[in-house]
Amino acid sequence: MEAAAGAEIANDLSPFLRTYKDGRVERLVSNTFVPASEAPGPNGIATRDVVINPATGVSARLFLSVAAAATGKKLPIIVYYHGGGFCTGSAFSKLFHRYAASLSARAGALVVSVDYRLAPEHPIPAAFDDGWAALRWVTTFADPWLAFHGDHTRTFLAGESAGAVIAHNVLARAASPEGDDIDIEGMVLLHPFFWSHQRLPLEIDDGQKEGPKPLFVPEKLDKFFSFLLGSTEDHPCAYPPVEVVASLPCRRALVAVAARDLARHRGRRYAERLQRHGKLCREVTFLESEGEDHAFHLYRTTRPSAVALMDSVVKFIGGGERTPPLPNKKTVVERGLIHDPAMNLSVGAYDKVCWDNLVANGSSAGNNQIRVTPRPMVRNALVVRPLKSASSVLSFGGLVKNGPMRIF
Incomplete structure (x- = not known):
């Protein structure tokens, strides 16, 4: 906002801004706005x-x-x-x-x-x-x-x-x-x-x-x-x-x-x-x-x-080595599903855990396939990604859903 001619300055904070006693703020750095474009530019x-x-x-x-x-x-x-x-x-x-x-x-x-x-x-x-x-x-x-x-x-x-x-x-x-x-x-x-x-x-x-x-x-x-x-x-x-x-x-x-x-x-x-x-x-x-x-x-x-x-x-x-998360970090954030498509079984679990530190362990059909379904994305799409394993998380016995589930 530009100040009117003759307006009394309250604070001259060059090179950033000036404020005036009538409450107006004059920014001394102008912005030229650039629109976003999902079509890649010359820089890719x-x-x-x-x-x-x-x-x-x-x-x-x-x-x-x-x-x-x-x-x-x-x-x-x-x-x-x-x-x-x-x-x-x-x-x-x-x-x-x-x-x-x-x-x-x-x-x-x-x-x-x-x-x-x-x-x-x-x-x-x-x-x-x-x-x-x-x-x-x-x-x-x-x-x-x-x-x-x-x-x-x-x-x-x-x-x-x-x-x-x-x-x-x-x-x-x-x-x-x-x-x-x-x-x-x-x-x-x-x-x-x-x-x-x-x-x-x-x-x-x-x-x-x-x-x-x-x-x-x-x-x-x-x-x-x-x-x-x-x-x-x-x-x-x-x-x-x-x-x-x-x-x-x-x-x-x-x-x-x-x-x-x-x-x-x-x-x-x-x-x-x-x-x-x-x-x-x-x-x-x-x-x-x-x-x-x-x-x-x-x-x-x-x-x-x-x-x-x-x-x-x-x-x-x-650079840097691919190191595991810091030891003081918990991994639980939001509710999600651990789901076995073959058996149509769903067990409440947690979304946004550190998947590199999780492992599913089960028996019978429980070992078939485990996927994690996070919250719905925009445009009503769902992102489904594989679960990486590192320790026991779930056990399935036939059609019976049982624990324990561990969060590391």
């Missing part, structure tokens, strides 16, 4: 939009590499949160559409780019709540692309700038009991926008005496985060304490910073804390792009440093 990426929560308006754009899907192999899932200072940007804008499409093409991944609610109309923690709702939606596999092409054992959370902070907070929430059923392979934080009013030593004098003026200076970030959080007090969502970082439930993490970015010191310390104290994270990769400032890779996509950063992200997504 098909896209489509979904509504995650009609009540809040939270939605997402899905990016599917047609070539990768054609192999028949399950694809890694990247839940991506765009940047923009929590108050600008959109999953449907040209800038973030281009990046998500490139990531999908290069990594051969199914990217879910989340369009979350923006501040100040929707103050923090709305963005974190929306990010969590999106991850929850992804884990239901309620979309055909996710059901047919997504590999639930390779789910990643990713974002740059404010989106990286959202990714962190969503993963931190997954460490709580409400996330016991969620399994995250990795986290990708690009130029995380962490901040607090308590200065780190290098933020007092970071040695940036030459070259272009940095995008951010401490005083501006103090003012910006005070506005976002409604307080001059530091908040753990903006700069997480070590105990929160230590409990993050992912197997691998990549943290990248830019050498001219004021926020780089926080990103480096975050990576160090995760490396030293992470109880579950087995691998931490830290990258620093020399001579670059905050989120440079979005605007200068062909620059060698941007290409190198994308190469590192793609390698990270495709």
Whole structure:
């Protein structure tokens, strides 16, 4: 919204927005919106939009590499949160559409780019709540692309700038009991926008005496985060304490910073804390792009440093050993059916378990065929997938349905 000439400014939060005393908000970053298309573009990426929560308006754009899907192999899932200072940007804008499409093409991944609610109309923690709702939606596999092409054992959370902070907070929430059923392979934080009013030593004098003026200076970030959080007090969502970082439930993490970015010191310390104290994270990769400032890779996509950063992200997504879910993760989420078509017998079970850790064991006709039928998909279709076995789940004796059923 543009402000009328002569309107009195309440908060100048450049380069993101200005607010006016009459209540209006002027965003200083314009968005050029790009429509989705299930017909693949020149880069071989098909896209489509979904509504995650009609009540809040939270939605997402899905990016599917047609070539990768054609192999028949399950694809890694990247839940991506765009940047923009929590108050600008959109999953449907040209800038973030281009990046998500490139990531999908290069990594051969199914990217879910989340369009979350923006501040100040929707103050923090709305963005974190929306990010969590999106991850929850992804884990239901309620979309055909996710059901047919997504590999639930390779789910990643990713974002740059404010989106990286959202990714962190969503993963931190997954460490709580409400996330016991969620399994995250990795986290990708690009130029995380962490901040607090308590200065780190290098933020007092970071040695940036030459070259272009940095995008951010401490005083501006103090003012910006005070506005976002409604307080001059530091908040753990903006700069997480070590105990929160230590409990993050992912197997691998990549943290990248830019050498001219004021926020780089926080990103480096975050990576160090995760490396030293992470109880579950087995691998931490830290990258620093020399001579670059905050989120440079979005605007200068062909620059060698941007290409190198994308190469590192793609390698990270495709790397790592195929490890089992973390030991603290429960697997039960929603009701489903374990069904023997030959005998027309159905036994109540659970959907969205970690199927790699389940095995059906039975006798007589109970061994014929066991399939898992998740919830109905869109267009009244059902997705039926084989059950992988690893331990005893069911026993059938002739026409008698009996237990026990074990959930691991």
